[in-house]
Amino acid sequence: MVFEVFRQERKGQPFQHAGTVTAPDESFAEIYAREQYGRRQESVALWLVPREALHQISEFPDEFEMKYRRVDGYSIKARLREAREKAGTLEMAPGGEAGE
Amino acid sequence: MDTRTQEFLEYVQAGGQVETTDWMPDEYRSKLVKFIEMHGNSELMGVLPERDWILRAPTLQRKLALTAKIQDEVGHAQLIYRVVEDLGKPRTACLDDLASGKAKFHNVFHYPTKTWGDVGVIAWLVDAAAIVSQKALLKCSYAPYARIMKKICWEESFHILHGRDVILAMVTGTDEQFALVQEALDRWWEPLMHFHGNPIPAEEDPMYVWRIKSQGNEAARQEFLDGYVPQIRELGLTIPDPALEKNEESGVWSYSEPDWEKLRSVVTGHGPASQERLGFRRLSREDVAWVERTVLADAA
Numbered sequence: 001m002v003f004e005v006f007r008q009e010r011k012g013q014p015f016q017h018a019g020t021v022t023a024p025d026e027s028f029a030e031i032y033a034r035e036q037y038g039r040r041q042e043s044v045a046l047w048l049v050p051r052e053a054l055h056q057i058s059e060f061p062d063e064f065e066m067k068y069r070r071v072d073g074y075s076i077k078a079r080l081r082e083a084r085e086k087a088g089t090l091e092m093a094p095g096g097e098a099g100e
Numbered sequence: 101m102d103t104r105t106q107e108f109l110e111y112v113q114a115g116g117q118v119e120t121t122d123w124m125p126d127e128y129r130s131k132l133v134k135f136i137e138m139h140g141n142s143e144l145m146g147v148l149p150e151r152d153w154i155l156r157a158p159t160l161q162r163k164l165a166l167t168a169k170i171q172d173e174v175g176h177a178q179l180i181y182r183v184v185e186d187l188g189k190p191r192t193a194c195l196d197d198l199a200s201g202k203a204k205f206h207n208v209f210h211y212p213t214k215t216w217g218d219v220g221v222i223a224w225l226v227d228a229a230a231i232v233s234q235k236a237l238l239k240c241s242y243a244p245y246a247r248i249m250k251k252i253c254w255e256e257s258f259h260i261l262h263g264r265d266v267i268l269a270m271v272t273g274t275d276e277q278f279a280l281v282q283e284a285l286d287r288w289w290e291p292l293m294h295f296h297g298n299p300i301p302a303e304e305d306p307m308y309v310w311r312i313k314s315q316g317n318e319a320a321r322q323e324f325l326d327g328y329v330p331q332i333r334e335l336g337l338t339i340p341d342p343a344l345e346k347n348e349e350s351g352v353w354s355y356s357e358p359d360w361e362k363l364r365s366v367v368t369g370h371g372p373a374s375q376e377r378l379g380f381r382r383l384s385r386e387d388v389a390w391v392e393r394t395v396l397a398d399a400a
Contacts, residue, residue: 002182019248020182022191024396036175037251056121 003029004054006047007037015047112241112311119243120186128310132242133187135312140180141198142206147173148377149213149222158216165262169223172255179248186244199382201369208291210371217277217284220270223263225288225328229295231256232324236315271335278336285332286340293341293355294363296320325353 002022006015018037023029029048037043067073084090101109105125118124147170154170157163181191197203208226213219234253240246270277302308302316315323329346332339343356369375 002186017247018251019179019244020186021178022182022185024398028395032178036179042254058121 001025001029002051003033003048004051005033005037006049007043008045009043011044015045018046020051021048109310113309115239115311117241117243117246129187131306131310132245132312133184133189135307136180136187136242136245137184137189137194137197138204138206140177140184140194141203142209143173143177143180144198145205145209145377145381148380149209149211149373150219152213153216153219156216157219162266166219169259169262172259176252176255179252180245183242183245183248195385199378199385201378204367207294207363207366207371208288209377210366210369210374211287211291212373214287215280215284216266217270217280217282218287220263220266220281221284221288223259224267225263225285225292225332226295227256227259227263228328229292229324231260232320232327233296233313236313236320239311239314241311267335271337281335282337285337289340290358290362291366292324293321293358294360294366296324298360298363322353325355326351329353 001024002020004020005018007018008015021029021032021036023032026048033046033048037046081090084093104123105127108123108125108128112118112128118128150166150170150173154163154166157166181194184194185191194203198205208222208229213222231253234249234256237249238246238253240249267281270281297317299318299321300316302319305316307313308316325344326346329339329344341356343354345355346353365371366374369378
């Protein structure tokens, strides 16, 4: 069996994928993972997950282009310029806008 | 090259990384297997020159440190073979190909360790040369390999410390001890200059083209020379190459051209200790076969 090994370096930190071990069962997996990822006190905790138990999702379709949920859904620059022109504050605007 | 492969190549060349479950071109997969398998073989064969000295280590502390280093290297082999397995080649197939002489392992592990001086030079300088190559793998386009390299580099830098300590103890000892280090350096300099491979331009090196490694051979050798020649010389040791010199303006080291034909011959199993080491590998595999059978039977 293949076990995915995740390790936590210090309390409070996220568990990160470290590698894998092959073992006939969980008790051997624990021994191997301790040897590979814990024998120098480099981890405070390990997660061992049988590979078959992982459910991976890697496709994130966006058929309806819900751009309003994303940063690139908003174009502030042109609108801001228009608003400044309307308010007559274009001269005062920071960052070179005034010079344009 | 089809469009998909072309896009993949551009992706990895731009620094993109690939996971086990991602699509990859067959050529990339086979290059990965070849490269990573040889790395695993080298970790496994690399313990044999040092193993010879466990029983002969000069103090108990050195014996324990050497045993721990050897345990680390075997651990690296396990991690690396796991990565190869996920790419489609089972570990038993890797071990078969290694034992039969079909698969290669690194040039430095084809040489005998004559004295305790050799053990120091291996732990310090061979591991230093190895860490230059392995640091260039931290950015490997194949992410699972890059991830385990973090742990491997960390342990290798610890080995360099151990090796340096062995060397420092000897060069500050008796004249005889100093001479053992100098003789070992004389023996190991050629294999060390071979270590990073012939100076093929990076753009023509398929392992660089696919960004399996992030550095060409000559760049790696220059980094090694830059880092370690001053450290060797400050101990009063002499490097056995009168042509070795750094151009202060360009920062580039020049050296006597190593015999590349000899390197090719060594890594194809014609080194001074190649056959003895392979014989030992076959023997120890037969010796421990019962452990694997017992463990698998218990778990079943």
